[in-house]
Structure formats: structure tokens, C-alpha cells
Amino acid sequence: MAGIYIHIPFCKQACHYCDFHFSTSLKYRDEMVQALIKEIALQKDYLNSETIHTIYFGGGTPSLLNAGEINTIIDTISSLHTVAADAEITLEANPDDLHREAIQALRQTPVNRFSIGIQSFFDEDLLWMNRAHHAQEAEASVKRAQDAGFENITADLIYGYPLLTDAKWQHNIATMLGLDVPHISAYSLTVEPRTALAKFIKSKKQPPVSDKQSADQFIILMDTLQQKGFEHYEISNFAKPGHYSRHNTNYWRGVKYAGIGPSAHSFNGDTRQWNIANNAKYLEGISTGTIPAETELLTEENRLNEYIMTSLRTMWGLDLQKLEAIAAGTKPMLLKEATLFLEKGWLLRDGDTLILTQEGKLYADHVAGELFFDHD
Known part of the structure; x- marks a missing residue:
């Protein structure tokens, strides 16, 4: 798909x-x-x-x-x-x-x-x-x-x-x-x-x-x-x-897509690619048979954080088992960071799924940002 x-x-x-x-x-x-x-x-x-x-x-x-x-x-x-x-x-x-x-x-x-x-x-x-x-x-x-x-x-x-x-x-x-x-x-x-x-x-x-x-x-x-x-x-x-x-x-569910046209982004699970946001330079590049784009090879940390950001935006929530599939040992680490938001009532835990409550949706970006994995 x-x-x-x-x-x-x-x-x-x-x-x-x-x-x-x-x-x-x-x-x-x-x-x-x-x-x-x-x-x-x-x-x-x-x-x-x-x-x-x-x-x-x-x-x-x-x-x-x-x-x-x-x-x-x-x-x-x-x-x-x-x-x-x-x-x-x-x-x-x-x-x-x-x-x-x-x-x-x-x-x-x-x-x-x-x-x-x-x-x-x-x-x-x-x-x-x-x-x-x-x-x-x-x-x-x-x-x-x-x-x-x-x-x-x-x-x-x-x-x-x-x-x-x-x-x-x-x-x-x-x-x-x-x-x-x-x-x-x-x-x-x-x-x-x-x-x-x-x-x-x-x-x-x-x-x-x-x-x-x-x-x-x-x-x-x-x-x-x-x-x-x-x-x-x-x-x-x-x-x-x-x-x-x-x-x-x-x-939001991490399915692959190709972006066509100036400024369009693409994602295939391993890389993210984004085309130049300039019509003239885009046309010039395509005319020579090359796509004027930059490509980023996604690290494990990139994939974890992207999954956190996108999944929390949805009613299906963040599946802790999917997080583990990206990187083993991440479930207990994330649950520890999520404790405050669970106590505040911004997050709800249903089995192995974390879902934003209605109040939590007001702070979706903040919650996701605090749950990101940062190894710097």
C-alpha cells in the first residue's frame, strides 16, 4: 500500500x-x-x-x-x-x-x-x-x-x-x-x-x-x-x-508515499526526501533528468520520534508494541516519561496503547515533544 x-x-x-x-x-x-x-x-x-x-x-x-x-x-x-x-x-x-x-x-x-x-x-x-x-x-x-x-x-x-x-x-x-x-x-x-x-x-x-x-x-x-x-x-x-x-x-500511520512537484515530500520507510521549493529551479532540474531534492536516511531515533508525533495525533493512539518493533527496550522508557501526562489526565492508557484525552489534545505537540527520544 x-x-x-x-x-x-x-x-x-x-x-x-x-x-x-x-x-x-x-x-x-x-x-x-x-x-x-x-x-x-x-x-x-x-x-x-x-x-x-x-x-x-x-x-x-x-x-x-x-x-x-x-x-x-x-x-x-x-x-x-x-x-x-x-x-x-x-x-x-x-x-x-x-x-x-x-x-x-x-x-x-x-x-x-x-x-x-x-x-x-x-x-x-x-x-x-x-x-x-x-x-x-x-x-x-x-x-x-x-x-x-x-x-x-x-x-x-x-x-x-x-x-x-x-x-x-x-x-x-x-x-x-x-x-x-x-x-x-x-x-x-x-x-x-x-x-x-x-x-x-x-x-x-x-x-x-x-x-x-x-x-x-x-x-x-x-x-x-x-x-x-x-x-x-x-x-x-x-x-x-x-x-x-x-x-x-x-x-499518520507511516505508509509510504511519493511526493511529486516543487516542495513535495516523499517517504518510503527508510528515507525522507523533499524537493526544492522553487519553481524555476525545479523545472531546470527535471529538464536535465534529475529530481532537485535532498534526501535524509532515517535513523532509529528519527523513526521513533516520527511515530510518536504522528500516532499521538490520531484516535488510534501510540502502540507501545510498534515502538518496541522499531527499537527494543523503548516501551519502559516511554512509559516513564508519560507518567506525568497520565497523572494530569492528558493521556489515557488502554492496554499497550496511549491515547490523548480531549484535554490532552489541546497540548498534543507539547506532549509529543516531551516524549521524544533524544540521544544528543
């Missing part, structure tokens, strides 16, 4: 909070699509002939591609890999790109799942974020996709930003629930260096983000969605039973 991630490094405009790699110039779009196809061939041996169960178009804004380009990329993958008949094929999309004609064209591709970047149902919030769509478009895009037969839909929301009162946040959640999407991803706004938002806060044009507000709104989110039958299967992800994102779940 393995996955393939395709990074489409273009956007119509830059969201103020985003630090993903993209360009607002579409100048090299055609060359980029051809380079992605070439890299798929160059990377074909990275996954050691594993069957591909998920393909994920991320970015950037993959919905800027047309159906023909998406088909060509998927056809290339299928010609070089064995793709499972029931493979999950996800396209990230912005609401303003999902007009009726585009959705109908996408029905003629193997894409069977949309991830729609809604973020908010308030126009003033979308303007503050510098999103390209408006609130009415957000609702309409989901309904159009559903009417066209796309049932496997996830939609994104953001919380913890200054304009978002608890009442507005509750409205956003209720509106999303009213759209009957089976999967909701919700992210606490983080201020990343080198973003427009970071500059606005530093120059005092915008107030700083409040940790208390983010925590309070995270609790509202968890309580509301769990009452509505959603499973909180990963810190930022909630799904109706059977509607987990298979691709992202594989990340």
Missing part, C-alpha cells in the same frame, strides 16, 4: 496566512504539468512497486488545472504503477473554481473526492484572509459538487483568528453541518514567519493571535462535531464513520 501526492504550485492570489509553496504567476503552468509527468517517471522506483491506494492533488490550488491535465497526470501514474481499483483520488479545490462546467468536466476524470477550502462563511473574514471566494460561493460550490454526484467531500474551516467570535465560529460549524459533508478539517490559525499576516502583526496592523481563543474554539469544535456523530480521528480532522481521508490517514 502506498500513496502519491502531486503538488500544484500555483494560486490566483496569496492568502495572508499561508506559507505553503506556490506562485501567483501562471507563466510556467504548461511546463510545470510536463515536469510533473516527467518526475512521476523519475520517481517510479521510490515506492518499490507498492500498489497505489491513494492519489492526492494538493497545493497551491490544484483546481486551477483543467480536467485534461488531471487525466494526463493520473494516466501517467497508472502507466507506471499498479493503482488499486478503489483508489481514493482527491483534488483540493477552491470554491470559486468549482463552477458547474468545471465540476461536470471533473466527473469525467477518476477524481472521486474533493477537499474544498472554505475557511469561513463570513465575507469579512474571507476578505481578511485574502481568499478569492465569497461566502455564498462557498455554500454553492459544495451543493453543486453534491448535485453532480460527488458525495465524498471534505471541507476546511479555520478558527482562532481575531475576527472570529465564538458565535461566528458556532455559525460556521452549523453551516458546514447543514451542508451534510461527511468530513470536516479544521485548523487553528498559526502565524508563520514570512507571511503577510506575520508582517501585519509585527507592524501592529493586526492584533496577535490568542492562544486562549484558539483553545476555546477547539473545544467548541470537538464538542459540537462529536455530538453530531463525527469521529475525531486526528487532531485537525473529523469524519462520519467510514469517511476518513485515506491518504492523510496513511501519513
Whole structure:
């Protein structure tokens, strides 16, 4: 089992909070699509002939591609890999790109799942974020996709930003629930260096983000969605039973994947690889038949810490036997470090599994960091 991630490094405009790699110039779009196809061939041996169960178009804004380009990329993958008949094929999309004609064209591709970047149902919030769509478009895009037969839909929301009162946040959640999407991803706004938002806060044009507000709104989110039958299967992800994102779940469960495109990461169990985050240099490298990437051979410590970080984010938790399989003797060491969090009620032990409690989810990164193995 393995996955393939395709990074489409273009956007119509830059969201103020985003630090993903993209360009607002579409100048090299055609060359980029051809380079992605070439890299798929160059990377074909990275996954050691594993069957591909998920393909994920991320970015950037993959919905800027047309159906023909998406088909060509998927056809290339299928010609070089064995793709499972029931493979999950996800396209990230912005609401303003999902007009009726585009959705109908996408029905003629193997894409069977949309991830729609809604973020908010308030126009003033979308303007503050510098999103390209408006609130009415957000609702309409989901309904159009559903009417066209796309049932496997996830939609994104953001919380913890200054304009978002608890009442507005509750409205956003209720509106999303009213759209009957089976999967909701919700992210606490983080201020990343080198973003427009970071500059606005530093120059005092915008107030700083409040940790208390983010925590309070995270609790509202968890309580509301769990009452509505959603499973909180990963810190930022909630799904109706059977509607987990298979691709992202594989990340958290250590399944192999190949990343295609500038800034894309790859993992095959032994190494981690990341492509250069520069469109021109990426195109130049691929044109010479080489992937412009750095590779790291994962040490035992890397693999232990990565497993701790990813497993604790999920409802399945950290399996102490899997830790032992990576390195013998680690179970008693980790349990000793976990004692404080078990006593605080942030962690729950169920046999050989450690799981974050609802309170513990507020401190997930801190807990994981304290449990890391550090031999320096």
C-alpha cells in the first residue's frame, strides 16, 4: 500500500496566512504539468512497486488545472504503477473554481473526492484572509459538487483568528453541518514567519493571535462535531464513520508515499526526501533528468520520534508494541516519561496503547515533544 501526492504550485492570489509553496504567476503552468509527468517517471522506483491506494492533488490550488491535465497526470501514474481499483483520488479545490462546467468536466476524470477550502462563511473574514471566494460561493460550490454526484467531500474551516467570535465560529460549524459533508478539517490559525499576516502583526496592523481563543474554539469544535456523530480521528480532522481521508490517514500511520512537484515530500520507510521549493529551479532540474531534492536516511531515533508525533495525533493512539518493533527496550522508557501526562489526565492508557484525552489534545505537540527520544 502506498500513496502519491502531486503538488500544484500555483494560486490566483496569496492568502495572508499561508506559507505553503506556490506562485501567483501562471507563466510556467504548461511546463510545470510536463515536469510533473516527467518526475512521476523519475520517481517510479521510490515506492518499490507498492500498489497505489491513494492519489492526492494538493497545493497551491490544484483546481486551477483543467480536467485534461488531471487525466494526463493520473494516466501517467497508472502507466507506471499498479493503482488499486478503489483508489481514493482527491483534488483540493477552491470554491470559486468549482463552477458547474468545471465540476461536470471533473466527473469525467477518476477524481472521486474533493477537499474544498472554505475557511469561513463570513465575507469579512474571507476578505481578511485574502481568499478569492465569497461566502455564498462557498455554500454553492459544495451543493453543486453534491448535485453532480460527488458525495465524498471534505471541507476546511479555520478558527482562532481575531475576527472570529465564538458565535461566528458556532455559525460556521452549523453551516458546514447543514451542508451534510461527511468530513470536516479544521485548523487553528498559526502565524508563520514570512507571511503577510506575520508582517501585519509585527507592524501592529493586526492584533496577535490568542492562544486562549484558539483553545476555546477547539473545544467548541470537538464538542459540537462529536455530538453530531463525527469521529475525531486526528487532531485537525473529523469524519462520519467510514469517511476518513485515506491518504492523510496513511501519513499518520507511516505508509509510504511519493511526493511529486516543487516542495513535495516523499517517504518510503527508510528515507525522507523533499524537493526544492522553487519553481524555476525545479523545472531546470527535471529538464536535465534529475529530481532537485535532498534526501535524509532515517535513523532509529528519527523513526521513533516520527511515530510518536504522528500516532499521538490520531484516535488510534501510540502502540507501545510498534515502538518496541522499531527499537527494543523503548516501551519502559516511554512509559516513564508519560507518567506525568497520565497523572494530569492528558493521556489515557488502554492496554499497550496511549491515547490523548480531549484535554490532552489541546497540548498534543507539547506532549509529543516531551516524549521524544533524544540521544544528543
